[in-house]
Amino acid sequence: MSWNAAWPRSREGRAEAARIGRALDALRQGGNPLAGEQFRAAVLRRLWRADAALLKGLAAYRRHPHQRGLEEPPVIWREGAARLLDYGGPGGRGGPPVLFVPSLVNRAHVLDLDEGASFLRFLRAQGVRPLLLDWGWPGPLERRFTLTDHIAGRLERALLAAPEGVVLAGYCMGGLLALAAALRQPARVRALALLATPWDFHVDPGAARLAKLLPGLEPVMEATGTVPVDALQAMFALLDPYGVAEKFRAFGRLDPASPRARRFVALEDWLNDGVPLAAPVARETIGGWYGANTPARGEWAVAGLPVAPGEWRKPAFLAIPARDRIVPPASAGALAGAMPGAVVHEAASGHIGMVAGQGAEAALWRPFLDWLRGA
Template sequence: MTETANYGAQPTSQDATVPADVENFFDKYSRGMRIVVEGAQADTGQTPKETIWTKNKARLYHYAPAAEKKHPVPILMVYALINRPYILDLMPGNSFIEFLCDEGFDVYMLDWGVPGDEDKDLDFENYVLDYLPRAVKKVLKHSGSDEFTLLGYCMGGTMSAMYASLYPEHLKNLVLLTAPIDFPEGEMGLYSLFTSEKYMNPGLLADAFGNIPGDLIDTGNRMLKPVTNYVGTYVNMWERLFEDKPMETWLAMNKWVNDGPPFPGATFRQWISEFYQQNKLSKGEIVLRGRRVDLSNIKVPLLNIAGTKDHICALPQAEATMNLVGSEDKEFFPLDAGHVGLMTGRGAKRGLWPKVSSWLGERSGA
């Protein structure tokens, strides 16, 4: 008698039982792979706000103080054209904006939005001479104040410094966070190599792409620390998943890192050529519609914050500002942190956030 294999037989309930630890392992593995393939999902930018002004893609947000408004001088935050500004309002409990609102500050933020193909010709003249003055005018009108504090982060700090040198009226305080102002050859880490005229022609890229893709900018930044950014990030994710550690902050940060908008081509051309390659800003040679940007015109109190571990804005790029501005009340405050780490997480809550609050609190009275 020939024995026939029963390939269609169903396993018994005992055979189908999967040990709980094995099932848990595969659940975590499946979750991790979905994040890798689909990207991190997280609710970001949750502090209550209203849009009070728009221009093209840009939006000006107002965040009502969560507590009684203790400081009559409003804060206008300006972020870079690279990445999205919700790093300033990452998630509840880990939000610089939420913290300042709780401290009784009146906070506004200018979100540049996501440029379309039709915005490829926007340059620093548009952003510094058109967008920023109109946003400031709206902040003053909406807040009912005659003065305001300008707070710029990263490239947004560079633009804020240029604005402050050209429009000193109504400006009460200037806060710069990891803002590159000087671009000394050989002192910018790998950026000195990446942006060298020997290897990069920004005009060719702008002509080829129109707007520079966000993914291309992101790849360049990640290559400054490739092991940390490409390997370490996901090692950290898997450790958190399998050790049952909180994932919320990791998901929010990973979403932000991979959410870079296109960079307007004309601005990119200027940024690389006139700033990185020719270092015109610190030399006083940047000219916008016939107006020379002279940083010595800045006379208001200045808080200049930088990260000693920052590989995006090297410490000398930010520290040089102290000798370029004309302010008498000025402070350089280095933190033992990187470009983004100084803004979010436990270190930020102990370092950057309370420093900005206390410094502005003394200078934001009526």
């Protein structure tokens, strides 16, 4: 492991790394009876500094005053915990409708994060009528749902409530749900957009590690009917174990009044406000998708219909973030390979940054809008 792997690229950090390197060289060369102690002291100093930077970033996040204050759009359909939100606004409902499908394990408003950081409000300003399916918090009924219940049930009925000729757009896990629904209801869907959507789960060795956690989750799933939010966050942190600490160290170096700091807080608040996953869906996704790789192997089906992306014959847009640590580009790229007619957009961004980061407008919003206008 490199000592520089998770250290800030500041002048102070580089100097600290150089001191450790010199101490390590002296230890390897021998002849200095104090080399071992010098190396140990240098490492401890560096670890102390890393911990101090982490605590500084965490404290700065907790003190930050930002709160999301966007007005919620009208609800045009509701069933159980799920709602369909209409971002068209007064006079904007004549534009091309796009129904966005988010993941089941995060709040839907990542696509409507904050002032100046809303994909949906950007599209509305460009004459599009965005609709957002908010899955909501799973109640007693939803905790018994399978993926088929969500897709062939809630999502398809939301499609029926949407205007005809809708474009269906899925983000992350929502892309798999949108793909399955579009294949089942092609007459209702004019075009399909899949944003940072996984397909071949086994391109990442971490997928198998996540799947091995499933038996240990059975007791809590039996007790609550869900995988709780904290457990989900811990699992996904395993995909990038050093990333959580490093992002808070970096935040601690920002000016709290800067737009970048505000965007970080908005995103972190969203991440920390997750949604539990129904136990039957957890078994299908963690065990089936991550463990058995059922989508890429052609073994995933919804209500008996195989989810075969090559069967989609209408316009399609696939956005693949180049720096995605949640959905590796090769995983999403496998879906592009299974849909030879799709327009593939490689975004110079990460998984969340593509839809809500500082560079989201250039990374995704405008390329998506350009495709939409020509679809």
